[in-house]
Amino acid sequence: MNTLFNDAPGPQEAAPSAFIIDGTQANFMEEVIEASREMPVLVDFWATWCGPCKTLTPALERVINAQKGRVRLVKIDVDQNRELVAQLSRMGLPMQSVPTVVAFWQGQIADTFSGALPESEIKRFVEALLKIAGSSAPGEALITEAKALLDQGQPEQAAQYFAAALQEAKDKPEAWGGLVRAFLAIGEEHQAEQVLAQVPESIAEHAEVTGARAALTLAQEGRKAQAAMAGLESRLAANPDDHEARYDLATALNATGARAEAAAALLEIVKRDRAWNEDGARMQLLKFFEAWGMDDPATMTARRKLSTLLFS
Template sequence: MSSLFSTETDATPAPPPANMIIDSDQTSFMADVVDASREIPVLVDFWATWCGPCKTLTPALEKVVRAQGGRVRLVKIDIDKNQALVAQLTRMGLPLQSVPTVVAFWQGQVADTFSGALPESEVRRFVEGLLKMAGSAAPGAELIAQGKEYLEQGDAESAAQHFAAAVQADREKPEAWSGLARALIALGDEEQAAEVLAGVPEKLAEHGEIAGARSALALAAEGRKAQGARAGLEARLAANPDDFEARYELATALNASGERDAAADALLEIVRRNRAWNEDAARLQLLKFFEAWGFDDEATMAARRKLSALLFR
């Protein structure tokens, strides 16, 4: 898609900040790795030209490091050209008997290691763990947290910008995709929200965050239709409290207006009066509300308690 909130990646990745990905050797190892790690976490990639798995791991490492935007450095060491260094580090206890091996340094000390060609997702988790230990959250996590704050404050445009940047930083964060879709819904741009959800990576498609955003999008469309008829729906209910269709549609209109407690109460009233109405439609719609609002939302938790009291009385 092409817009202010595009989640497409550029064909050519942006270069990493200066000196974030470098080749080093035994003469500069102390400066490039040990000393540098007192300021920033450093990953050391021990590799060899004859190593097949290295050809897979090194590009994944470089991609993950670039995505961190300067929060971590990658130093590459060719073991065949630096045999004295490898021997010295092995005597110090580092497991360099096979390659690829990655050693993480922080504050001049070895912080963690792994061997073998891990998939990119595992490399990302390794780096995020290192950053967390170093007290530096991954940029995607910070952007998501900021986006959520803006959304709670009603600043949907700023929220959308932060969530879009979070998607760019890490396309495997379902909270970023979900947040971007929800912010666009709040901006009234349901078409683009649908495009965002259509672009979610396949392996995230069934994640609860994504399912909740889809429900929010569906409810927004329903609510827009119901809001225009709200006065008429309220009049119908005043004339006939058992007009369940009117009460059901009013709940959708109330939800679209952000009146979550009132929306839930309208559906709960249907359950109280006639749970079986329209094949349990009120309860099912309420569950859809819960999914859209989030299961830890205050309105969700309050309505869930009321629903339990009705169902198990």
């Protein structure tokens, strides 16, 4: 079986899109200032007519790629962002020439240099920046960024960040679980299975991992149930007490992302016949909760309704 880091999108392969981006006045606050609160950010101010920039920018990209996501690079074309450059100059940022590289950490300027430095000097510059940021920051920052990307509907990039965090350290259940969920969002169930097979035994029962495992199981069940969704709805219309059809419909609804509707279907079974299938509806609902996460709004709402049914 291929290993995770052969099959998963590796940071060196995907870094140009995941860890190296083009900056503008519109995204400067988000991609530089706010992002630097999670990981160090280098900003490369360049211009198309600048000869030294043609040497410096590729060298910066190679150094950033080698860091596997521990540092972000934002490239800003000064001619396309004159107002931003003027604002930064008024704030005291040295912008007299290009190329100029500015390092940000925790929303503040941490260091800067101008001119086309040799690649060895760029490496030392980045290493010094990482020391300022602290040795414990990179892995956690990657996971935080990955979760945000996943929430924003960017699972491909999230997978790159989760994989990079695991290259920092293998004992991060949030990264393992997140990588599984990212692959599921992409539709790569086989990749998700391979990731779960490589989780260290010491964290295999962590809530982040078991939740991801439950999400994979539900995705597989849901894919099968989705094909029969129309028939399931017809069966329920003919017989509202067809609990098997309602159970399968809940699984299919969950697979489509309709969490509230999926929970409602299972709650209806519990309401009509608590003992059906050896309490199977309640058990499936608990599996949903595990897959969604205990702090998910759908989980909290359905859990309150379940408690009302069980204790009324």
